Amino acid sequence: MLKKFKGKYFNGISSASLEASVKFINSNNEICFQTENGDLFFWDISDIQFDSYHNLIEIRNKKNLDAILKIEDENFIRKFYQVLKRNKALNLHTRLTNLSFTKISIISICILSLISLMYFYALPRISDQLVSLLPDSFDNQLGEIVMDTYIFESSIDTEKTKYLQQFASELNLENTKPLKFSVVKSDEINAFALPNGQIVIYTGILKGMKSYDALVALIGHEVAHVNKRHSIKGLCRDISGYMIISLIFSDINGIMSILIENAHHLKSLSYSREFEDEADKYGLKILIKNNVNPNGIIELFEQLEKVDNSNNMEFIQTHPLTENRKKNIKKIISESVYEIKTNNNLTSIFKKLQN
Structure with a gap:
């Protein structure tokens, strides 16, 4: 049985929200949700845009950017990122912001080491080549x-x-x-x-x-x-x-x-x-x-x-x-x-x- 998550849907016409039941279908290639008044929506992962704010995520469909699906659920957000990653739809910025502190620290050290290497070893040699x-x-x-x-x-x-x-x-x-x-x-x-x-x-x-x-x-x-x-x-x-x-x-x-x-x-x-x-x-x-x-x-x-x-x-x-x-x-x-x-x-x- 597919797990369902609770969300709020804003249709872009009315300021009022509708309760929505959300789930992933078709091998996680689509998000399906049904509002409290019975309307059923299918959003393809490739058409999705989103903004995340800690435990809240706002999802839009490129075909109707005025409509917003808001979900405040850590389990859904975790699942959502996994689906995006599997479908190669997760951008670098999002990947970095969702890394653990340990991984971010390791990446930072690597970047600083690379910059130091460039400054002390690569730049002098490049500069010498410029002289020619x-x-x-x-x-x-x-x-x-x-x-x-x-x-x-x-x-x-x-x-x-x-x-x-x-x-x-x-x-x-x-x-x-x-x-x-x-x-x-x-x-x-x-x-x-x-x-x-x-x-x-x-x-x-x-x-x-x-x-x-x-x-x-x-x-x-x-x-x-x-x-x-x-x-x-x-x-x-x-x-x-x-x-x-x-x-x-x-x-x-x-x-x-x-x-x-x-x-x-x-x-x-x-x-x-x-x-x-x-x-x-x-x-x-x-x-x-x-x-x-x-x-x-x-x-x-x-x-x-x-x-x-x-x-x-x-x-x-x-x-x-x-x-x-x-x-x-x-x-x-x-x-x-x-x-x-x-x-x-x-x-x-x-x-x-x-x-």
Whole structure:
């Protein structure tokens, strides 16, 4: 015998309701109900629309949306959802709202985990792929904007800039684009590379160096940031949300506009551990290739570690110095084959840079 449920039927014409006896028939493919005045209705499951309010459900037929069947019965509601699910007529929202607290918690944890995975792993890689869409000419444009905006002519030490350019010309840096060097008159311990091949070194970091080995290491490190487009990649990662939206609409000009608007971040951009490790290894490679003592990079690390004034540590803020970086490089040096040759030209120029 089919179970019957009690409900109230509103015909959409009168505001008064009629008592109704409701049941599922035809293998649960239809809802059948009879009102107190004897009217009999058959509503196909595929024609049904409904709203639920805790223990109350309001059912309508798409063929007559003015009429409403209201049922306040937990057993009917449970049966109703089972019928809808069996007939694949239950939408996602309804399924979710009827899940238990435990299931909702599990789904929430899974969604949060997926978002975290996307943020920490997928987005950086997608952002790096976006960089390949940008032409090298854009790197040049962005670097020039930063130089024109933040490096004033009066702050450039023209004589030492000339010496630094000479120093770099003595080295095989394996650079992928022309490099231009500048020395800024400042006690600040800082150096940075811009995507256009501009490398800026402050007198504050030069004065603290004990040998030209450390300067070669620093230059090699900064050249890596240029060659690997680390500044552009880092900026893309920082604004990856905007970048993804532009990519979806295939708006490369939009991507370039966003980057230009955020160009001021380039000078103070903090490189990731991944980028710093890559630049350390490249700097070490340059030392070995030019027959310079590879421990020059260790000397550079030790110089930076001795600086106590945190307000004067923009280089450390943008190039995070960790114990692991130093340990990793020491390990690579111990496993490397190299030959050290004194370079008198580098020695001479380095002395001029320190005066």
